Structures are given as structure tokens and as C-alpha cells.
Amino acid sequence: MQEELLTFERVFTQAVAGNDVAAIGRFVADDWVIVDADGRVIDRLRFFSVIESGALSHESMESTDVEVRLHGDTAVVTGITTSKGQFMGHGFTTRERATDVLARLNGRWLCVFAAHSSRVGLIGVVRLKDCTTGARRGQLRAMERTGLEPVTSGLQSPELHWTRTNTTGQPRTSPDLTGSSR
Numbered sequence: 121m122q123e124e125l126l127t128f129e130r131v132f133t134q135a136v137a138g139n140d141v142a143a144i145g146r147f148v149a150d151d152w153v154i155v156d157a158d159g160r161v162i163d164r165l166r167f168f169s170v171i172e173s174g175a176l177s178h179e180s181m182e183s184t185d186v187e188v189r190l191h192g193d194t195a196v197v198t199g200i201t202t203s204k205g206q207f208m209g210h211g212f213t214t215r216e217r218a219t220d221v222l223a224r225l226n227g228r229w230l231c232v233f234a235a236h237s238s239r240v241g242l243i244g245v246v247r248l249k250d251c252t253t254g255a256r257r258g259q260l261r262a263m264e265r266t267g268l269e270p271v272t273s274g275l276q277s278p279e280l281h282w283t284r285t286n287t288t289g290q291p292r293t294s295p296d297l298t299g300s301s302r
Contacts, residue, residue, distance in 0.1 A: 121190055122188050122190070124229070125188045125190070125195050125197060125222065125229065126186060126188060128147070128222065128229050129183065129186060129188075129197050129199075129220065130183075131147070132144070132147040132220075132231065133181050133182070133183055133201075135147060136178060136181055137178045137179075137180055137181035137203075138178075139171050139176075139177050139178055141168045141171050141172055144168070144171075145164075145168070147230065147231055148164060148230060148231045148232075149164075149223070149225065149230040149231065149232045150164065151163075151164070151232070152164045152230075152231055152232055152233065152234070153233060153234075154167060154233075154234040154235070154236070155233075155234070155235040155236070156236055157214070157216055157236045157237060157238040158238075175207065175208055176205065176206070176207050177205050177206050178203055178204070178205040179204045179205050179206070180202075180203065180204045180205075181201060181202070181203045181204075182201070182202050183199040183200065183201045183202075183218065184199060184200050184202075185198075185199050185200050186198070186199035187199065193223060193224040194221065194222065194223050194224075195221070195222040195223075195229070196219065196220075196221055196222075197219070197220045197221075197222060198217065198218065198219050198220075199217075199218055200215065200216070200217055200218070201214075201215070201216055201217075201218040201236070202214070202215045203215075203216075214236075216236040216237060216238060217236065217237040218234065218235070218236050218237075219234065219235045219236075219237075220233070220234050221233040221234070
């Protein structure tokens with residue numbers, strides 16, 4: 121059973137990394153939700169719509185330290201997932217503790233719940249010398265409108281490291297797929 125669930129997770133991850141909504145749909149229950157690293161709840165329809173629109177695309181996704189805990193017709197799968205992609209035209213890289221809850225429904229395994237906990241808050245890097253062009257200034261203004269803020273303390277090079285912050289001032293490490301303006 122462990123191998124079956126590890127294979128499920130590997131192929132599920134490949135579907136997400138491939139931005140294949142139809143394939144992802146074969147792995148998640150109709151009422152599936154994901155809680156992102158900032159605690160926002162994103163339902164299946166919203167997650168699928170941002171992928172279909174191209175607002176969110178993954179270039180790669182890999183999980184390590186994957187563990188499966190089986191409890192009858194329910195399984196809890198944990199691991200550390202590293203993702204790279206684009207959200208609203210801006211690159212991101214995340215490294216998060218991921219948890220999937222799987223349930224055997226009508227004889228097959230489906231993910232019914234997923235949650236990510238922040239591991240690394242770095243979203244992107246912009247060289248300061250690149251900020252002088254009009255296009256780059258426009259990009260920086262767009263990043264600021266989406267909640268991206270520069271982190272410059274302790275840097276050894278002339279770069280701005282971008283991280284997201286929410287209304288509490290805490291780092292936000294994942295794209296806001298909810299459509300809210302927190």
C-alpha cells in the first residue's frame with residue numbers, strides 16, 4: 121500500500137508541475153481544498169481557474185522526505201516540496217512542508233485536503249542596476265501592487281530580494297490564488 125500511495129503522490133505532483141488541470145482533476149476530490157502557506161483556503165475551482173488562465177504555471181515541482189501514514193481508508197502524506205514557476209508574470213520559488221490527506225473513495229485514492237507550511241520566503245531577485253529602465257520600474261510597481269516588498273537588510277550584493285507580506289507584516293511565501301487583496 122505504501123508504494124501505491126507514493127506512486128499516487130509522484131504522479132499527482134507531475135500533473136501539477138505539468139499544469140494539466142484534467143490530470144490534476146483525476147487526483148483530487150470534488151470538494152478538495154488547499155490551504156496555502158499563508159493560511160488561505162483555495163478551493164478546487166479557484167485553483168484550476170488560475171492554472172487554466174495561465175496566471176499560475178509551474179516549471180518544476182519536486183518532493184523529498186516523503187512519508188506515508190496509513191489509517192484504514194485514509195492516508196496522510198507529508199514531505200518537503202520545492203516548486204518553481206510563474207504567478208501573474210513573476211517568477212517564484214518555494215520550499216514548503218506539504219501535507220496531503222488522501223481518502224479511498226469508491227475504491228480509489230483521491231486527495232481531499234492539502235496544506236503547505238512556509239519553509240523559505242524568497243520570491244525573486246532583482247538587480248538594482250536593472251531598476252533604471254522604464255520597463256523594470258513598471259515591473260517593480262506591479263510587484264508592489266501585488267504585495268511584493270523588497271528585503272534589503274543583510275544583503276552582500278546590489279540586489280533586491282522580493283518577499284510577499286500580508287496585513288500582519290509577516291512574510292508571505294506563496295502566490296495569493298484566492299483573489300483577495302489581503
